[in-house]
Amino acid sequence: MRNSLTALIVFALLALAPAFISTYWTGQLTAYLVYGLLAISLSLVWGYGGILCFGQAMFFGIGGYLMAVITKGMILPGLTSSYLGLAAAMAGAGLFALALGSFLFAGRGISGAYLAIITLAIALVLERLMTNWYALGGYNGLLNVPPLDLGLFGARLELVDRMPTFYVILGIVAAVYFAVVALLNTRYGLLMTAVRSHPDRLAFLGYSNLKLRLSVFALGAMIAGLAGALFVTLDGFVSPTLIGFTLSTEVLIWVAIGGKEMLLAAFLGALLTRWTESWLVEIFGDYWTLLLGLVFMISVVLLPKGLLATPLYKLGGRKRL
Template sequence: MKRQRLVQGFVWAGLALLPLFIGEWQVLQLAQFLTYGLFAMSLALAWGRLGLLSFGQALFFGLGAYAMALATMGRLPGLEAWPSSWLGLALACLVPWSVAQLLGFFLFHGRGLRGAYFGITMLALAVLAERLTQGAGWLGGLNGLIGVPPLALGLDGGGPVLFDALPTYWVMLGVAFAVFVGLEALLASSRGLAMTAVRENEDRLGYLGYDVAAIKRHGFALSAAIAGLAGGLFASQFGFVSPKLIGFGLSAEVLIWTALGGREMLLAAFLGALLLSWTETVLAGLLGAYWLLALAGLLVLSVLFFERGFVAGILTFIAEGRRPGRR
């Protein structure tokens, strides 16, 4: 455990120093991938801990991105004069959180949806959201919303703006690190133990006195809020939101990042997203359409030889000199 913390510390320190050694364009690109990493951590929480295999996690990423875009572009009715980044970030967390709470009531309480049924429902919801977004003029329809402003530090949307590569990168890294530390603390607590126990066997938890549906609902909502935060940060960097951000494609991608990285280890999922996004930019140019084939091959290899993820396997090997066991 101690060595594991040490390895984690080295990884974060390495990430903090990395931009000093690469070009500005690459730093900006990595800063964007950091939001993907945050997104992958949200799925690792829902899937790796609570056992909620969500095939539609981009629903929450997209909600966060659109909430951010609408708020900072002054398109929220009644709040046009207050295009604050802080308001955008708050909504980017709050809107997905509320949607997940509401979904949780329908999906987990009563008889409750489990396993593949939950996954398929989430998939359908993400596809539905993508279609609805394409048709909504207020949201820019198929074209999306262009011109999302970068993060501004003033409460009213004014003040210094986060635009340069290095500050943007470090702020994104700082947010990811803060979320990582918070989630690790939560998972190490007795509450986190109960969340992991849901994945192992939720029926047992019921007769031990736990309201399993409530644990799932709150965990799912937390995961959604983090995905939304990632989406909001992404939108402010990318400057553009489109229906693609809320649909099936991105949902599948984050699943692959998380599976290849390691769903049961937050840092592994985070690094998985970073590494695969980076590899894609390098290899997609080189391999063209064959990149997808290569990615599929990697996924098959990972499932065969690193059931708990490539990055998780490497991190565990460095820290403990063995392959990862359960949890």
């Protein structure tokens, strides 16, 4: 209960933020919210499911590309609905995760550092593939991706202004967060966390570790795909950089700094890191990454629960949500 109250306070403060910051920073915060949604997806997969995916950005990029090609009419010129694009982004990322997970987790399965290396390699392969897929823009990506359109039955309601866009994105992120929290509080959530820490016991009790791992992997991919789809409507642009090494590494750092075993901490870790980056770049230039790496190492060694999760544990009564 205390943890849910903390999350409600966080989202309430975020809702009040535009009243105290400029229009420019409202736009930046909107993008940070989408990155926070990506961090939630990795926290679910890594912190709760025990699957160290070093290529979470590939699902983000898949969602972004599917949203772009559908809303630009590249598949069906007469069908460019944002709702269809969002659904396709989530479904496409989830199906890819199911196919990939069936290969990775079958039999005794792959885990730990080996899994991290393989998922990173797959992300790099996908990035190279998209770089050379000229029908999808190749290295330059796809430009002029339409903004999110909430209109129904032919009516158009495009989110062009930053303020309404911010609140719609905030509402989506909050809804996904609380939906995942509710799911983790069910019997399935208990099994999800048990497959991470006691897979042999689950197998002895008759549960399928493969099905559980596949389900959490696909669910995390669907959330990441949704984040990617929302991101391209904000940026109006999708490119291979959204699917490869750099973003996969960054989201891993966000989640580790925030706290991989707490959704709220992972979400806030993404927001805090992206905001810090914005002014550290101006002061230190490219050397800001060294500072980020230093914070990452300190967090892992001295605060293994996470830089933000440690105080949040105390506020939430030691609960991880």
